[in-house]
Amino acid sequence: MFTGIVQDVGTVVAIEEREQLNTHVVAMSPAMREGLILGASVAHNGCCLTVTAIEGEHVSFDLMRETLRVTNLGDVKVGSRVNLERAARFGDEIGGHAMSGHIMATATLSEIDEAPNNRRLWFALPDSLARFVMDKGYIGIDGISLTVGDVIGDRFCVNLIPETLARTTLGERAIGDRVNIEIDPQTQAIVETVERVLASRG
Incomplete structure (x- = not known):
């Protein structure tokens, strides 16, 4: 489980491409590597990945074909930066909302609205x-727990404070970029339950 509070941003320093499998090697800070072991879970842009090798500051992760298909991690290149979060432990402060690290789809950044001391991003x-x-529901964007600001048709926006822009990769995103989306599981369960009940009543 993750909380949607990005702990650091890592840099992809190497990518090994094999048939239907990529291995990403990420430079991680000492704080992010503390206590890290093989098999541990680390979210990259909100996608839960497993540690497969640790060599000094370089940590490796395997991405299977489904991960490359569903997420934006297939777009990552050497030099790209990714949001990182270690798996939550019992007793940790839940500053965001409960997230599984299972990306459902990607959304496209369609508009950037700059304002003094904050930024509004619109996604399709x-x-x-x-x-x-x-409106005002939770959503995970590239592993960041955010509150939906407004919804118009198939578009929604989030409002970002300077701290979020400084500590994550969202401040680097440009129009047309794809971001990973994880829907709040509680919201999904409620909507699907209501839809089933209404459908059963004709």
């Missing part, structure tokens, strides 16, 4: 996910 959602996104 796939039709299959639009029904789960509502």
Whole structure:
């Protein structure tokens, strides 16, 4: 489980491409590597990945074909920066909201609205996910727990404070970029339950 509070940003220093499998090697800070072991879970842009090798500051992760298909990690290149979060432990402060690290789809950044001391980002959602996104609901974007600001059709926005822009990769995103989306599982469960009940009543 993750909380959507990005702990650091790592840099991809190498990518080994094999048939239907990529290995990403990420330079991670000492604080992020403390106590890290093989088999541990680390979220990259919100996607839960498993540690497969540790060589000094360089930590390796395997990405299977489904991960490359569903997430934006297939777009990552050497030199790209990714949001990182270690798996939550019992007793940790939950500063965001409970997240599984299972990316459902990507959304495209369609508009950037600059304002003094903050930034509003608008994203276009796939039709299959639009029904789960509502004003003031939670959403995970590239592993960041955020509150939905507004929803218009298949688009939604989030409002970012300077701290979020400084501590994550969202401040680097440009129009047309794809971001990983994880819908709040509680919201998804409620919407799907209500849909089933209404459908059963004709």
